[in-house]
Amino acid sequence: MTAVATRRAGLQVPGSTRIWPDLVSFLADPVAPYDVLVEVTTQSPRDGEPAATHIRAALGSGRDVVTANKGPIAWHESELRRIAAGSGARLRYEASLMDCLPAHPIRESIVPVGRILSFAGIVNATTNGILSAMAEGRSAAEALAEAQRSGQAEADPRNDTEGHDAALKATVLANLLLDPPELLTPASVDRRGLEAVPESWPAEAVGRGARVRLVVRGESTGEGAARGVRVRVGPEELPLDDSLAPVGATSMALRIESEYGGRLQLALLGAPVQSTAYAILMDLVALERTPRG
Amino acid sequence: MALRRRRVALAGHGAVGRALTILLGQTAAELADQRAWRST
Numbered sequence: 236m237t238a239v240a241t242r243r244a245g246l247q248v249p250g251s252t253r254i255w256p257d258l259v260s261f262l263a264d265p266v267a268p269y270d271v272l273v274e275v276t277t278q279s280p281r282d283g284e285p286a287a288t289h290i291r292a293a294l295g296s297g298r299d300v301v302t303a304n305k306g307p308i309a310w311h312e313s314e315l316r317r318i319a320a321g322s323g324a325r326l327r328y329e330a331s332l333m334d335c336l337p338a339h340p341i342r343e344s345i346v347p348v349g350r351i352l353s354f355a356g357i358v359n360a361t362t363n364g365i366l367s368a369m370a371e372g373r374s375a376a377e378a379l380a381e382a383q384r385s386g387q388a389e390a391d392p393r394n395d396t397e398g399h400d401a402a403l404k405a406t407v408l409a410n411l412l413l414d415p416p417e418l419l420t421p422a423s424v425d426r427r428g429l430e431a432v433p434e435s436w437p438a439e440a441v442g443r444g445a446r447v448r449l450v451v452r453g454e455s456t457g458e459g460a461a462r463g464v465r466v467r468v469g470p471e472e473l474p475l476d477d478s479l480a481p482v483g484a485t486s487m488a489l490r491i492e493s494e495y496g497g498r499l500q501l502a503l504l505g506a507p508v509q510s511t512a513y514a515i516l517m518d519l520v521a522l523e524r525t526p527r528g
Numbered sequence: 529m530a531l532r533r534r535r536v537a538l539a540g541h542g543a544v545g546r547a548l549t550i551l552l553g554q555t556a557a558e559l560a561d562q563r564a565w566r567s568t
Binding site: 241243246255258261262267268269270271272273274275276277286289293298303330508509511512513515516519520523 | 534535536537538539540541542543544545547548550551552555559
């Protein structure tokens with residue numbers, strides 16, 4: 236590491252590492268000592284700032300960017316792609332989706348030919364943990380308090396519980412996998428969160444041999460000039476023979492249906508912070524292995 | 529891999545940033561080995 240950008244005072248870093256307080260001017264400076272920006276600041280899910288500003292500055296100066304922030308991608312992907320195309324820089328965001336459950340490789344190597352027709356997934360581990368606890372008989376309040384004690388849920392949990400986080404991920408996934416005629420933003424996602432889950436539903440579903448999960452779905456619609464993409468997020472009661480139903484507690488999963496390859500499901504069993512860091516490393520390695528176009 | 533020669537600017541040093549710093553240290557030797565192998 237040659238530079239660390241942080242507002243925290245007194246951070247201990249190796250002797251050769253520089254701490255840079257004026258982040259945006261550093262990132263935009265063509266002679267600043269860095270080649271690739273790893274963007275993992277705290278960001279607003281409403282507009283992706285300040286991460287989006289950091290990414291613009293780095294891409295604009297011709298540096299590659301790897302980010303774990305989904306907000307800038309979900310809200311500004313079209314603009315960021317234009318900036319990157321203008322400077323020859325590259326943008327990757329594997330860690331913003333489902334940690335190291337691979338999404339980019341689906342398009343790059345797993346389904347290299349033909350369209351992906353639809354996807355369905357459990358992409359928010361916090362709400363999945365809450366719903367799993369409610370299925371075992373805990374109240375919504377108890378389940379949330381439990382998630383907050385374990386550090387899985389934030390002090391203000393609404394970003395997760397109202398489905399905003401899942402909607403951002405669904406947007407990015409739809410743009411990555413479904414190749415929409417125009418890039419989507421979260422504004423076009425039909426979103427419902429845990430407020431749509433009656434207190435007794437998860438436990439009653441268990442009695443019926445089912446599980447309630449917060450599911451994201453995206454699908455291509457129409458053909459030719461009428462082609463479009465529909466994306467939604469909301470709680471669903473899944474029968475146990477649905478491959479997403481057994482995905483419990485802190486796990487995440489993504490199922491895709493491709494034009495020629497049939498249905499495929501990937502799962503991440505548990506989601507420690509190391510798996511987010513590993514996803515960033517996956518992107519750094521991918522950048523090294525792929526020459527600039 | 530040439531990762532060792534790439535200068536990485538890390539914006540944000542929360543839990544993910546700290547985990548990445550540790551991970552890059554843990555994997556640096558292996559990535560360098562891969563680079564040596566790929567160049568032979």
